[in-house]
Amino acid sequence: MSRISYIENMEDWAASFTFTHEVKVRFSETDMFGHLNNTVPFTYFEEARIEYFKSLGFMQDWVHDESGAIPVVADLQCDFLQQMFFNDKVLIQVKAAKIGNSSADIHYLGKKEDGSICLTGRGTVVQINKATGKPLVWTEEMKQLMDKQNPVRK
Amino acid sequence: MSRISYIENMEDWAASFTFTHEVKVRFSETDMFGHLNNTVPFTYFEEARIEYFKSLGFMQDWVHDESGAIPVVADLQCDFLQQMFFNDKVLIQVKAAKIGNSSADIHYLGKKEDGSICLTGRGTVVQINKATGKPLVWTEEMKQLMDKQNPVRK
Amino acid sequence: MSRISYIENMEDWAASFTFTHEVKVRFSETDMFGHLNNTVPFTYFEEARIEYFKSLGFMQDWVHDESGAIPVVADLQCDFLQQMFFNDKVLIQVKAAKIGNSSADIHYLGKKEDGSICLTGRGTVVQINKATGKPLVWTEEMKQLMDKQNPVRK
Amino acid sequence: MSRISYIENMEDWAASFTFTHEVKVRFSETDMFGHLNNTVPFTYFEEARIEYFKSLGFMQDWVHDESGAIPVVADLQCDFLQQMFFNDKVLIQVKAAKIGNSSADIHYLGKKEDGSICLTGRGTVVQINKATGKPLVWTEEMKQLMDKQNPVRK
Numbered sequence: 001m002s003r004i005s006y007i008e009n010m011e012d013w014a015a016s017f018t019f020t021h022e023v024k025v026r027f028s029e030t031d032m033f034g035h036l037n038n039t040v041p042f043t044y045f046e047e048a049r050i051e052y053f054k055s056l057g058f059m060q061d062w063v064h065d066e067s068g069a070i071p072v073v074a075d076l077q078c079d080f081l082q083q084m085f086f087n088d089k090v091l092i093q094v095k096a097a098k099i100g101n102s103s104a105d106i107h108y109l110g111k112k113e114d115g116s117i118c119l120t121g122r123g124t125v126v127q128i129n130k131a132t133g134k135p136l137v138w139t140e141e142m143k144q145l146m147d148k149q150n151p152v153r154k
Numbered sequence: 155m156s157r158i159s160y161i162e163n164m165e166d167w168a169a170s171f172t173f174t175h176e177v178k179v180r181f182s183e184t185d186m187f188g189h190l191n192n193t194v195p196f197t198y199f200e201e202a203r204i205e206y207f208k209s210l211g212f213m214q215d216w217v218h219d220e221s222g223a224i225p226v227v228a229d230l231q232c233d234f235l236q237q238m239f240f241n242d243k244v245l246i247q248v249k250a251a252k253i254g255n256s257s258a259d260i261h262y263l264g265k266k267e268d269g270s271i272c273l274t275g276r277g278t279v280v281q282i283n284k285a286t287g288k289p290l291v292w293t294e295e296m297k298q299l300m301d302k303q304n305p306v307r308k
Numbered sequence: 309m310s311r312i313s314y315i316e317n318m319e320d321w322a323a324s325f326t327f328t329h330e331v332k333v334r335f336s337e338t339d340m341f342g343h344l345n346n347t348v349p350f351t352y353f354e355e356a357r358i359e360y361f362k363s364l365g366f367m368q369d370w371v372h373d374e375s376g377a378i379p380v381v382a383d384l385q386c387d388f389l390q391q392m393f394f395n396d397k398v399l400i401q402v403k404a405a406k407i408g409n410s411s412a413d414i415h416y417l418g419k420k421e422d423g424s425i426c427l428t429g430r431g432t433v434v435q436i437n438k439a440t441g442k443p444l445v446w447t448e449e450m451k452q453l454m455d456k457q458n459p460v461r462k
Numbered sequence: 463m464s465r466i467s468y469i470e471n472m473e474d475w476a477a478s479f480t481f482t483h484e485v486k487v488r489f490s491e492t493d494m495f496g497h498l499n500n501t502v503p504f505t506y507f508e509e510a511r512i513e514y515f516k517s518l519g520f521m522q523d524w525v526h527d528e529s530g531a532i533p534v535v536a537d538l539q540c541d542f543l544q545q546m547f548f549n550d551k552v553l554i555q556v557k558a559a560k561i562g563n564s565s566a567d568i569h570y571l572g573k574k575e576d577g578s579i580c581l582t583g584r585g586t587v588v589q590i591n592k593a594t595g596k597p598l599v600w601t602e603e604m605k606q607l608m609d610k611q612n613p614v615r616k
Contacts, residue, residue, distance in 0.1 A: 033224055073192040075231065
């Protein structure tokens, strides 16, 4: 049991990620309380999510494609389990926990070097047509690629 | 009914705020998709929350007090209902929706100049002792001050 | 005499600004040394420069015009004369110190509420054609508008 | 000859760096003009400067030392020679071009993956006593360490 609504069992949940991206806390990302400012992990989530989508081959299309498809974030949330400090290495893990027609529920896990969890998070990403703003359904290939990265789902 | 878990009825919820802080979308806060980057509203929430706490007289203590009390954000979330663009004025409204012993559930509402809602959000703020990291209970005065700002609670 | 290469006489220089834009140091802009992080004033310069150009009527064209003209920053520098802290109000003043064919040398002055100078800066802005990347000459009207804001130049 | 005041000969200058730190342009660091926002390279300079000082063993003292010595940036400047875009890898090189009693003139060079120069910069770093704000002279060891990293100076 977990007090975090999107995590049923923390151990199982944490074990279900396969994609990892490392970030390092910049000096400019700290604040006068001496720790990482709490607005910054959302930047880490974005960076890790993009690396995840790049690893699936999606990002190239979204940035350069003529189809005009882009991903937008519909909602985003973060639970701060531990403070982070200047120079900390943080491993951000990413997975697609649920895949809809044109959206996906993306989960995030942040670990310190000692393996302890400092961040958890989730948020909905929707693929839209940039010109019309309307949702664009995932292709079957896209769905399979997101699914493949997630061993628990099989 | 609302699809957002922390909002029961959007109209009632939106009408329940009394504190407002205005921000304006900076050029440097846009991204290559041409709109406000989705990591930035968390900065707006922080700025507005601090102005809210300042209006209650809390911030002065937290920054300068010898007691070593500081507020930390335990979790934070945002729903992006509308895109925002460079130069948009956004009114960020803040209230304490629930007040615990040493924590408070802070709600956020972002409105464009035309009155339409572009952002909603919430997050738990906990008052802790900076040195020990342990929760510090609110004084009765603090609770009353947070409560007074919230007309629906009465 | 001034130790800063782009300022001949600090008093005269400081008196020559007519455009002012106010910013306030955000909590998220401080760092673990307890003061405003030194990368942030460049954001203030950008914000104030854009407000300055908006006051001249330039920005509207740059963001929406079909001509494809955009301003780019060719170089930027800042001298940090005093530390700034959370919640400080800083008045950022802007002027076009020199106007070239397609570029302008923009100067910046940052003052605290007590009138003391905390920041000085300068940088070249060039108007280019976004598609070709080539410089685009200012119209006579643009030159006159920039010149009018600068009383010392007459 | 170079149009940039702190660079006498670009080729010689560019060849004189030995310390390199790699950064990658984040999506959140782009702006609506589609490229890296010009306020961001100062963050890259800070990150690379800190990695440079860490490589010399200085940073540990500055962050944790009881002596209360901290480095502050007295001035900082950047010349933007080429646009940078989302996902670009940029190699930031750092050296101490001149070493004073308690300050150093730090130079910066940014290169794209193809070896072309996209950024140059410089700025004065001063070691001060955090409590008094007064300059603190470098130890002989510190001077030698900064000097060793700079092959042209010998």
